[in-house]
Amino acid sequence: MSVPNEDNMSSHTQLSSHFFGELLDSIIVDVASECHRIARLGLDRNLEEEEEELRLSAQARVTVADPSNSGETNGKYVVDIFGQTHPSVANEVFDCMNCGRPIVAGRFAPHLEKCMGKGRKARVKATRSSTAAQNRYSRGSPVSAYSSYSNSTSTNRLSNGTYNHTVEEYSNGTCEEP
């Protein structure tokens, strides 16, 4: 913005220009004064450290995105730091603490779900035939009252594992082993 030549301006323009200058100065000094106070009283954040962290992060993203770096290999097929390899489904076998049967580790959760009578499938079973279900579950399974299925109405849940849509078929009258 060029400095107006005061001789050529009317006094009106001169005055408004002067006011503008005052307002601008005032705003600048407001900000400067606040910042000065913060800096002088030691209230400011450690900007150098923060910038260093940002720089390292940006650099990291560039390095990781570069295809020439071997990058993280898929965790399931490498040797771990102790020199061990593992199958993609954990194959340790132990006894289920609910029913006592030996179960493969990688399949323990789905087994336990049925074993304890919990989960979606168990609830589906229960609603299909109420009397049959009552008979089944009154025979000593530990459960109970199912609380209502908490689905993603609770916000901010990130899930893992694939969502299994299949529902088992039941033939009439046969008892399902838990």
Next chain:
Amino acid sequence: MSCSDHTLLHSQSENGHDIAVDIERSELYCCSCSDQVYDLDFDKVVVAKNIVDMPSKTRDSVVDDLMRRSSKRRRLNSVVDLDLIRSKFFVWMRGRRAKSCYPLGLRGLNNLGSTCFMNSILQALLHAPPFRNYFLSERHDRETCRKRSSDQSCLACDIGVIFSAVYSGDRTPYSPAQFLYSWWQHSANLASYEQQDAHEFFISVLDAIHEREGKERNPNKDNGDCQCIAHRVFSGMLRSDLTCTTCGFTSTTYDPCVDISLNMDTSSFSSVDVANKSVRPNEDTGRSTLLACLDLFTRPERLGSDQKLYCQNCQEKRDTLKQMSIKRLPLVLSLHIKRFEHSSLRRTSRKIDWHLQFPFSLDMTPYLSPSIVRNRFGNRIFGFESDEADISAEFEIFAVVTHSGMLDSGHYVTYLRLQNQWYKCDDAWITEVDERIVRASQCYMIFYVQRMLYYKANEDLSCAPMPSRRDPFVPIAGCC
């Protein structure tokens, strides 16, 4: 009284008249120093004058605010230190038998069927210094616990078992089956073989430990300062200020919390960028940072006109300003990033996949209540705040839980920092990774511990010197 032109002349002509007052801003200027200067008494007068001009009830609340001293100062538990000594001995004993030169406590966890949400949080808990020290020194007595309640499961006992197993020196992956069983008994509504949220699991575990331990340790039912291990380690206090926009009256409430859930700053790119079409509205511009999220969390928020709150001073409902701040920091600070976005319009939910930058060293000072409140009063000096400073606000990161994949089907992995080396814990697989991988990862929960505790913890785990640096991107096989 003079304008800026005369100020300098006046101080030169008159002796001892060096101080000038900026009456617009209530600031002092020293002509000898040629700089703005600050004085405690002057600031007190300025603040006092502002208070006097307020309506009486507002004034009372403000004075309460300013005069409030840090009440129960949290002593860095001497009990925590005792745990540290005991656990050091334990670790040293085990260390002599350990078969590898990697830190103790590094052990894979088998995935029992979509349980990576559980494994990822367990890894973080296994390496949270004060939590670890407590369980390694066997402060939770499994014998007495079992006697007290024979058939009820105790998650604290089961966690104790996991600690023993993971720190035993055995490196074959461990199956936390008993723990899963106990947890499903406790959290019936979450008991199913399907998608689960790691954060939900985290809260649920701490809650279960509190339920069990809380009863024995807090016979007076004093919930304000619960002594159970979950709260002693993870619990902090949040402060919420509600200010009436009409009269300035502020009401303050305090709530304990075991973690802080942060919204991502979706407005981090300017509208100019969007207008110029250089940035599409929902694109990751690479500018989202953890500090921006914390700024957002502590920013004054104008509650909508449909959310008017009752003001005691005005005696009616008014538009309100709400501001959060941290009254007391926990020993372990757990930050949860809300990556879930729910659009009520389209009735869809999606995951926000953007990268969020997070620092390895974090200074929480700007988010503490004294900083936030002081800022509200123009950063005037209050002499009686100095006793807040001895509680450390400096933290070091020790674990990051990351999520990759879609909302309904994804995978959790935890990165742990032990003695300045990062390890990736992907269910049964433990590998070494370069810190750059961690920085570039998509964080979901970030765990920080107070700096002093971090340094102490990393002394314990020393063993034989680490293998020399190699290509950081190749996982390293065990050395012995």
